[in-house]
Amino acid sequence: MPKITVQHGCAKAQLALVPKVAKVIKITVETPDVKSFRLQMPNGEASFLGEPGQFGIMGIIGSGECVFVISAQGEDWIEFTVKRVGQVTEMLHALSEGDEVFVRGPYGNWWPYEDCRGRDMLFIAGGIGLPPVRSFLQYCLEHRADYGRIDLVYSGSTYDELVFKHQLFDEWKTVDNMGVHVSLYHEDSRWDGEVAYTAPYLEKLAIDPMGSNGEGRVAVICGGPSLYRTGTKELLKEGYAPENVLTTLEMRMKCGIGKCGRCNIGGKFICLDGPVFSLEEVAQMNRDE
């Protein structure tokens, strides 16, 4: 099996700084504060498409723009899944189908899906961390024969916070050789499943770091700062090799093309060199948390 190698600085944005107008063709309400926006270019123009894990920038025409991972895409559409947390995302949530937005991208590197072929996969996400993880998971499911056992460990602080419930509780339950493990951080009257933080839940599940073929399982983890800290610590404790643990780093961004300055961690620009890094690489960075 090849060593998992994450490529960096490999993006070629088709829309670098100046966006295009796109139409919102579908809005899916995922949770009380999360919606997915499906965008299509008007006049049948081809949309830019991303690699799994790449991101785009979506903006309100006449207001701000923000960075979102491309959470799903089809032949002529892309989708962003947006949690309502600030000014721009509030305005996005007020949009209706048929409205227009600005969109540019794709930016950043992507999950090393080719190097992961033949391995067992463990996907770990918390709350709104699932969309970036799903972009990789979805790829594996579309190429199911290329990957071994797939497990997903997903947690939210409340039942409402869980996104993509249809896939979690229906669609993915029927996938061959796949385990879906969902926990909530707090008791909820609508929930009779596991109540646990991610790290102790991982410990309890004890998913073998070597994988069923002994080649080393790949773990993909994405969530808030505390999930990242405790989750990666737990994985290393369980014996996952740092080069087999993949994550995405987050920083505030404006340009998306490595010019505006703010998203650096040491000499790396997260928009260009990232967002995907292995824990082995993160360990070598001088970083602010």
Added chain:
Amino acid sequence: MIIKKDRMGALLGTLAQHKTVFVPALIDGVSKFAPYREGLDVRFDLHNTKLPPKDLLFPQTQKMYRYGETAEGGHYVEQFDESSERVLFGVRPCDMRSINLLDDVFLTKGFVDEFYEAQRKKLLTVCITCAAPAETCFCESMGLSPNEAPDADILLKSCEDCYKVTAQTQKGEAALADWRDFLEDTQAQVLPGKTSLRLNFEGVPQKLSRMYEDPIWDEISTKCLNCGTCTFVCPTCYCFDISQENKMKEGVRFRCWDSCMFSEYTAMAGWHNPRPTKKERVRNRFMHKLCFFEERYGKTLCVGCGRCVECCPVALDITRLIDDIGASDA
């Protein structure tokens, strides 16, 4: 070839007929590069201007595109190109080097910044060497020379009452055609400049890369006001923000200078801020200048112009930091 100092005014008048010629000038007590016109207080005798020339290529505020509603109820986007033929005349070697560094940022690493590139292609650079560097100048410690500027299209070497003129690029060679009436084929003695402030920069980037958790950052950031003056006057600071201004159903999206010294610069949704205090911000600024940029581009992002040394209201001095780190055994 030389040009007499008393012929410079006439040369500028001629050049300014076809292009906008930016010259060092004193305007309301502040020295900066301004478009030449009759009556402008042109000052080639200044050490370097208080404000750097970076806004010729990277304007403090730059329109990127306009947008608005179409008659059919959709929206349009229309990109701006406000670039024009310009001459940067009388730039110093340190500032010339800063343009070389901005070129690396805006024109390399897989993405070309189309706004910067459009203006860069239309810029001619004329550099004047420094016969008498200021006491805050330390370009020689940063690997530059006050007597050379390899990236300039035309180099003017300072002599007593004239400048020795050399075209260093094809663009410069072609531009000299307009200078013909003002040049004389005479020899002159070049006055070599020498910086008095000497630092030991040897090994500082390598030492810094091991000093991320060093207590020095607590010490030096204590007095920082996070005012952003250093980034404003720095010829190589290039961070920008993107924002917009709307009027009725139309608007303009622009970018403008930003500063890593400001707390909102890295604040994210949910108010998570990876650089929450001035310690992290000061550390990032100095490490970016002296270490991170080198990791990425193989060059130091400080040209030793001394502007931040002179302008910082609390004397947070990069030269002292370099010396302290150079002397430390990190």
